[in-house]
Amino acid sequence: MRYTLRQLEVFVAIARLENVSAAARQLAMSQSATSTALAELERQFDLKLFDRVGKSLRLNELGRDLLPRAIELIDRASEFEDRLQGHVGFGGLRIGATLTIGNYLATLIVATFLKRHPESRVALEVHNTSTIIQRVARHELDLGLIEGTCRHPDLELEPWVGDELVVFCAPTHPLAARGRASVNELLREAWILRETGSGTREIFERAFRHHHERLEIKLELEHTEAIKRSVEVGLGIGCISRLALREAFRRGSLVPIETPELDLRRAFHFLWHREKYHSVAMQAFLEQCRAMTKGVSSAERIELPFIP
Numbered sequence: 001m002r003y004t005l006r007q008l009e010v011f012v013a014i015a016r017l018e019n020v021s022a023a024a025r026q027l028a029m030s031q032s033a034t035s036t037a038l039a040e041l042e043r044q045f046d047l048k049l050f051d052r053v054g055k056s057l058r059l060n061e062l063g064r065d066l067l068p069r070a071i072e073l074i075d076r077a078s079e080f081e082d083r084l085q086g087h088v089g090f091g092g093l094r095i096g097a098t099l100t101i102g103n104y105l106a107t108l109i110v111a112t113f114l115k116r117h118p119e120s121r122v123a124l125e126v127h128n129t130s131t132i133i134q135r136v137a138r139h140e141l142d143l144g145l146i147e148g149t150c151r152h153p154d155l156e157l158e159p160w161v162g163d164e165l166v167v168f169c170a171p172t173h174p175l176a177a178r179g180r181a182s183v184n185e186l187l188r189e190a191w192i193l194r195e196t197g198s199g200t201r202e203i204f205e206r207a208f209r210h211h212h213e214r215l216e217i218k219l220e221l222e223h224t225e226a227i228k229r230s231v232e233v234g235l236g237i238g239c240i241s242r243l244a245l246r247e248a249f250r251r252g253s254l255v256p257i258e259t260p261e262l263d264l265r266r267a268f269h270f271l272w273h274r275e276k277y278h279s280v281a282m283q284a285f286l287e288q289c290r291a292m293t294k295g296v297s298s299a300e301r302i303e304l305p306f307i308p
Contacts, residue, residue, distance in 0.1 A: 002044050005077050008070045010037040011049060015067050016140055018056045071139055072277035079280060090281030092121040096141040098148070098199055099224055100163075100241045101268055102126035105292070106145055108304065113288055120281060128222070130197040136271055142282055144271035145289070147241070148199025158270040161293040164300070165203055165264035167257040168245055169237045180258040187211055190218040190236035192227050199266070200224075204239050207262040228254060239264070243299040268299060 013023035014034070024034040042048055049063035059067060078091050097106035102124070110122050125132075125141065129148035136144045137152055150157050167186065175181050175189075194200040208215060218236045221227050224244045231238045232253055248254040270286065272278075278286075296302055 003041055005074065007037050007041040008074055010034055011041060011063075012067065012070050012074060012139075014038060014050070014057055015059050015063060016138065018058060020057065067139055068273060068275035068277075072275075075277050075279050090117055090120045090279070090284060092123070093279070093281045093285060094123045094125075094140070094142045095145065095285070096125045096127060096132040096135055096143070097145040098129050098132055099126060099194075099222075100147055100200065100244050101145045103224065104241075104243055104304065105268075105299070105302070109285070109289055109292060113285055116288075117281075117284070122285075128195065128197045129199040129202070132271065136273060139273060139276075142272070142276065142279070143285065146199060146269050146271050147266065148202045150269070150271055154274055156272055156274050160268040160270055160289065161296060161302070162298045163266050163268055164242050164298060165200060165207075165239050165266065166242045166245060167237060167239045167259050167262075167264075168231060168249075168254050169257055170232050170234050171252060171255050172234065173237065173255070175237070175257050176255040179256065180260070183208075183211060183259075183261045186237075186259065187214045187216075190216050192219045192221065192230045192236045192238045193217055194224070194227065194240065195220045195222050198222075200240055203264060203266045207264050241299070243302075246300055 009027060010023065010029075013026050014020060017023050017026065020034050020038070021031050024031045027034065029037075038049075047062060048060060049066065050057040051060050082091050095106065095110065103126070106124060106126075110124050114120060114122060125135070127135070129146045129150075132141065132144040132146050133150050133152055133155065135141045137154055145160070147163065167181070169175050175185070193204060205212060219230060221230065224240050227238045227240060228245070228248060230236070237257070242256075245254060245256070249256055270289070272282075293299075293302060
């Protein structure tokens with residue numbers, strides 16, 4: 001073989017970080033050794049993998065084609081080394097989850113996964129849907145768990161479990177006593193919503209697509225708990241996943257408003273790069289996710305530990 005795994009590691013790190021110095025720090029190498037490893041890989045095969053843009057290195061067409069294959073080789077080599085060393089764990093796994101999934105499901109799944117496979121390592125990142133899509137597309141995450149939709153041509157989307165958004169208000173709000181509202185009534189209210197780019201906001205805007213210009217959006221927030229608190233103190237009404245509101249509805253600190261005219265249904269999805277190698281760790285994690293929701297039609301019906 002005319003290349004080494006170390007050269008591939010350097011190639012992947014620079015591709016992800018677009019900077020030799022940052023890649024060197026990540027790999028615990030000197031900057032000169034990192035530059036030399038990349039230059040030697042390109043020299044051996046008389047090709048260029050990057051376009052130089054100022055101080056950044058951007059993958060060219062050939063580099064983009066080779067990146068997922070290099071990542072697969074490294075992942076397989078890591079699994080092979082684990083077996084040689086007698087490790088029973090699955091090695092590392094990088095998971096990205098959107099906010100509702102990250103706060104209410106993914107942390108529990110990761111905790112259970114690590115109890116079953118204590119030698120494994122999991123990095124869990126929580127972002128909105130658009131950020132998770134970008135990071136999976138750039139091979140910075142092995143797997144995404146998202147609430148929104150994805151139309152990226154390089155990514156594969158698999159349905160996981162159904163979910164539903166619900167409009168809600170404070171117990172003292174005039175709509176609380178009735179527990180339901182028409183679209184015209186909702187258009188007269190001030191709204192506290194998730195930010196643009198989130199899966200929750202995408203579904204909400206789809207439901208109000210014919211009335212969007214009439215909505216009074218008073219406040220946009222990146223966290224569901226902040227939205228719940230804002231609604232509780234009377235700043236407006238909100239719309240987030242019924243899963244995230246289950247305990248608040250049980251306590252009576254927030255009240256659901258049924259909206260028969262609106263379709264607020266959606267699904268949670270698995271997301272990965274089409275050329276992503278499904279390591280043993282990734283397969284085991286996906287199996288655990290599917291086991292958690294087996295026989296469950298909606299996320300709010302998943303049995304979760306009690307949250308006071």
